[in-house]
Amino acid sequence: MGNPCNDMADPRPHILVVGGTEYCLGSFDGKRVEYDFSKVLAYLDAKGRSLFGESFKIREGDKGTFLKLCSYMVKDIESCRKMEMDIGKGILLTGPVGCGKTSMMRLVRHLVPHKRNYEIIPSRNITFAFNHIGYKIIEDYGNGRFYCFDDLGVEPMGRYFGDDCNVMGEVLVSRHELFQRTKIPTHITTNLNAEELEERYGKRVRSRMRQMFNLISFDKDTKDKRI
Structure with a gap:
């Protein structure tokens, strides 16, 4: 997973917090975020437990669906194109x-x-x-x-x-x-x-x-x- 996240006012858009713990989703060069899907999954797993309870977990069989949804959400144009998705x-x-x-x-x-x-x-x-x-x-x-x-x-x-x-x-x-x-x-x-x-x-x-x-x-x- 890679590609853009432009026009960010947040100086650390690649860092999200769950319950006081910071999760780094990838690298940020000052203009765009390059997302690491394994790190995104770690964040989503933690966020899911905070939203839905400690029994929540991301199952292996769901990772492909999460990859598509996450690529769409962060507007990763290249990945979406490969998966035949239109971000529009x-x-x-x-x-x-x-x-x-x-x-x-x-x-x-x-x-x-x-x-x-x-x-x-x-x-x-x-x-x-x-x-x-x-x-x-x-x-x-x-x-x-x-x-x-x-x-x-x-x-x-x-x-x-x-x-x-x-x-x-x-x-x-x-x-x-x-x-x-x-x-x-x-x-x-x-x-x-x-x-x-x-x-x-x-x-x-x-x-x-x-x-x-x-x-x-x-x-x-x-x-x-x-x-």
Whole structure:
């Protein structure tokens, strides 16, 4: 892992602290950070324990997924290109129930505290809010803020004053329009595969998602870490 982190106000952007302990993520020449993935993993392991409890650990089988997410987060253009990822797009993180998608997205954003980061919102919460407030919710989540929509596909159909609405489908259409105008990315976690997403949200949303996201997938045989 290498490459750039420019425009840093922090004199030590390669040093992050967890519980009073400093973790060096690589080398810094005054203009950019050259990240060392093994050091990044050591930091993430410690940060994960502080966020999720002492039982947290980065499993060997997850390191490839972490490498992709970390390369994306630090905008390592060369590594992302090799892994066929576009740093201008968002992340669509897919995998079985309990494989750790949400925890990963909560964790890797701490790698870049100096950058504007995303808020993680459960998709079902957006639908529940729509049921109470109505179509303003779609407008609100289609705005210029940074979001990661968590557990896309498990939310129910929305209903407001008798009108049914595929709320997250409409939110994604709005986010696509925002992406085209501003290049502000959206991130998603989901248990659904590409075919299931198309069945749930339709061809027009699936087509837009191809333009918006880098697909990162856990192996379908990944075990449930909650068990």
